[in-house]
Amino acid sequence: MTQAPARPQSGSTFESLNPATGEVVGTHPVQTEEEVRAAVARARQEATWWAGLSFGERKAHLNAWKTLMTQRLPELADLVSREMGKPASDAMLEAGLAVDHIAWAAGNAKKVLGRHKVSSGLLMVNQSATVAFKPLGVVGVIGPWNYPVFTPMGSIAYALAAGNAVVFKPSEYTPGVGGWLVQTFQEAVGRPVLQLITGLGETGSFLCRAGVDKLAFTGSTATGKKVMAACAETLTPVVIEAGGKDSVIVDADADIDAAADAALWGACANAGQTCIGVERVYVHEKVYDEFVSSITAKAAGLEAVEGGKIGPITMPSQVGVIRSHVQDAIDRGGRAVLGGPEAVGDRFVQPTILVDVPEDSLAVQEETFGPTLTIAKVASMDEAVEKTNATRYGLGNTVFSKANGMAIAERVRSGMSAVNGVITFAGIPSLPFGGVGDSGFGRIHGPEGLKEFTYAKAIARQKFKPMINLTSFERTEKADKQLAQVLGLLHGRGKK
Incomplete structure (x- = not known):
């Protein structure tokens, strides 16, 4: 009988290595299921405060983070280069594009997500119809190692701008980069709205089951399927950005x-x-x-x-x-x-x-x-x-x-x-990013990326009493005939 693999114990660690040399870049904790759940609970507490801020207040906080990141870009690029292996100039380009996405998400959240009027139609002309997009609460983000700043930021920045708290698990190959992002956020904002968890693949599965309100994953198609299966246990919705050809x-x-x-x-x-x-x-x-x-x-x-x-x-x-x-x-x-x-x-x-x-x-x-x-x-x-x-x-x-x-x-x-x-669409913050088929579903970036981390809240408000009261047991036969006549005028004549 095969024994189940040992579950991580509190205090366990792992190392991130420079792939060019094999040298140790950093040592990080392998967090247990209890520790992951605790991080989500802390994020849940912060989510109440963060969601209660105005769009303008959240924009100010995110801009402060953006400014701090920009001032320390060489430091971040060097860490990306050592931990992931890409040339320093490429790491700088990646980090710079990520900063631009923070600015776009923060600057456009109100326009995209704020309450706005929609047509109520002739049948319901007595109603004022509005829609707003509300934060889900806590969003879990599982990031990749190949673009450890730019790619997860497409979920993190947009989820934060939409009013959510975020729990971020970076790849086990680039945990130091993830820690840097979370540390600078907390330095700029002063509150742990963005939480960090580190570990191996099992840590990601813990996050899927830890009670987040949505999970954004970037990685291979095979792992994406495992993430979906884990999230399905609690009916947690997912965004999957998987492989490509x-x-x-x-x-x-x-x-x-x-x-x-x-x-x-x-x-x-x-x-x-x-x-x-x-x-x-x-x-x-x-x-x-x-x-x-x-x-x-x-x-x-x-x-x-x-x-x-x-x-x-x-x-x-x-x-x-x-x-x-x-x-x-x-x-x-x-x-x-x-x-x-x-x-x-x-x-x-x-x-x-x-x-x-x-x-x-x-x-x-x-x-x-x-x-x-x-x-x-x-x-x-x-x-x-x-x-x-x-x-x-x-x-x-x-x-x-x-x-x-x-x-x-x-x-x-x-x-x-x-x-x-080539790849120019990724650098345009207003364009949605995502695929079809085995490349996944859902979108980050752009208005669609902001809405991805919200739910639509519709409100119909009566402005004056209706000529035909459709939602009453006192509706008369005359009212039914009037309704039929109105429907005939609106929809009974074929239009070319």
């Missing part, structure tokens, strides 16, 4: 140099560890050779090395996944025009570009999460769209075309698209 579509009239540059950056930035990173490219046959030549030339000088433009693979187990995808592509007739199986090292993976890869191969169908991409020739944009959509994922994509970019992007089954740019 995003494509770049290159039309015959595209700027080939710009498309190649964008595809290469989208595939290799952050060592390919980006849910909205580029993993597939579909190029019109008229410009295929030119595109392959251009991207190969641009990639020739790139190297994944400590202190370089491409960092290490953060999660050691992912190296095996990347190796298997590349080897499967080669075994099935694919060809590496750059890199290949030998490019996959113990900590670093060199840029790898594959062509002639079958569409049903692992490298085309499964999320690789490394600095690799496949390039396929297509006869038309119809074929490019069809192959782009032939996946269970649907997160983002990019289209390069001078004349038909919008038309092509409209046909792609994904939550987001960029035209003549």
Whole structure:
């Protein structure tokens, strides 16, 4: 009989490591179920105070946090670089974009969520109809390691701006970054409205069952399903931002140099560890050779090395996944025009570009999460769209075309698209972020992201007595006839 794994004991710790060197960056507690529940209880107490503030007061607090973060961005970027492995300049970019999202959420919450009038219709013309969006209470956020500031902030900042308290569990690979975010918030605001819990996967499952009012998760599709199952036990709603297999579509009239540059950056930035990173490219046959030549030339000088433009693979187990995808592509007739199986090292993976890869191969169908991409020739944009959509994922994509970019992007089954740019939608705070299919559901960022962490509160207020009282047992036969006549006038005549 197999014994159940030992549950964490109070006082247990784990270490976060620099993935480039293996050196210890920090030591953090593995929090027990009781400790997680206590954090949620503390957040529940703070939620009452936080929700009672006006939108303007919450905006002032969030702006104070934003200012403090901005003043200490180099410190945060250095921590991200050491704990997650990405180059310092990339870490600075990530942190800067996160700050911009805090500003947008704080500045737009009142306009999006505040009480506003809606039409009451002719049948209920005597009523004043209004809607407001109220905070849920306590939101749990389980963050990823690949963008340990920007990605969780899409939930944290928007949930806070909407009036919720938040309990944040960062990835076990980047707990120090999570601790930094919570510490600076408490320094700026002076109240523990944002709580921190740290630990391994089991700690996240504790949070799912700890009585939060909603859970926002970012991570793999497989783990997202486990999160949903755990939350289902208490009917806790979830936001799931899971994996992707995003494509770049290159039309015959595209700027080939710009498309190649964008595809290469989208595939290799952050060592390919980006849910909205580029993993597939579909190029019109008229410009295929030119595109392959251009991207190969641009990639020739790139190297994944400590202190370089491409960092290490953060999660050691992912190296095996990347190796298997590349080897499967080669075994099935694919060809590496750059890199290949030998490019996959113990900590670093060199840029790898594959062509002639079958569409049903692992490298085309499964999320690789490394600095690799496949390039396929297509006869038309119809074929490019069809192959782009032939996946269970649907997160983002990019289209390069001078004349038909919008038309092509409209046909792609994904939550987001960029035209003549790559991943640009993520940097626009007013645009919702999220996917379809196995890429998850729900939205962060934009008005939809604010509303995601609220419930709609509708109020109908009688302004004057109705001509026909519909909600009374004293309603007469005459009133029923009048109602029928009104309905006939409103809806009984077909409109062209």
